[in-house]
Amino acid sequence: MATAHHTEAQQVIHQAAEQLVALHFMDQNTARELAQMAEAIANLFMVVFYQAETGRATPMDFREAKTAVERSLARH
Numbered sequence: 001m002a003t004a005h006h007t008e009a010q011q012v013i014h015q016a017a018e019q020l021v022a023l024h025f026m027d028q029n030t031a032r033e034l035a036q037m038a039e040a041i042a043n044l045f046m047v048v049f050y051q052a053e054t055g056r057a058t059p060m061d062f063r064e065a066k067t068a069v070e071r072s073l074a075r076h
Contacts, residue, residue, distance in 0.1 A: 037072040044069055 051057035
């Protein structure tokens, strides 16, 4: 279901960005451990970018990308 109120999405992305910029550095082992999750999140953001640029992302596109992130979270 699409939402006309984008406040929640803005807050979630803003909070994640704040936490990411608070990191000082990530060593290679940590990066390797997080690589699949980072890829899943990047793919979810690609759906967001696609929607912003074209307006043609589907709810299924978003659901599939979200599911990949959820699977990655379950592994960690």
